[in-house]
Amino acid sequence: MAEQAQHEEVGAVDYCASENHGCEHECVNADGSYFCRCPKGFALNPDEKTCTKIDHCASPNHGCQHECVNTDDSYSCRCLKGFILNPDKRTCRSKLHWVLEKGLFH
Known part of the structure; x- marks a missing residue:
């Protein structure tokens, strides 16, 4: 019995096994302690x-010409009605301009 107790003292302590760690998402054991980790996008x-979802569109540097839309772990740009997204995935151009450029106008 004393041998088992001695072995437990030498072994690593699982701090995350305690229900009192308080991590909202993930508890990670570290040397002599633990830390909480959030999932991707938080x-x-x-x-x-605790964790908060990252609002990528809150940054003024998102680069979207019209609208910024948050996704699970990033963001994408969207154009207003009557516009289409350019290949750069950031700027928009008029659909009418695109139709004329492609020669689709009748």
Whole structure:
């Protein structure tokens, strides 16, 4: 019995096994402690326990000419009605311009 107790002291402690770790999503064991981790597309809050979905469109540097749309772990750009997305996936051009350019206008 004493041998088993001694073995447990030498073995690694699973801090995440405790239901009191408080991590909202994932608990990761570290040297002598633990830390909380968020899934892709989320950021750890200052409390270091809970997570908030990242709003990629909140940044003024997203580069979308018309509309920015958040996705699971990134964002995409969308054009207003009457426009189509350019190959750069950021800027938009008039559908009428595209029709004339392709020679599809009758």
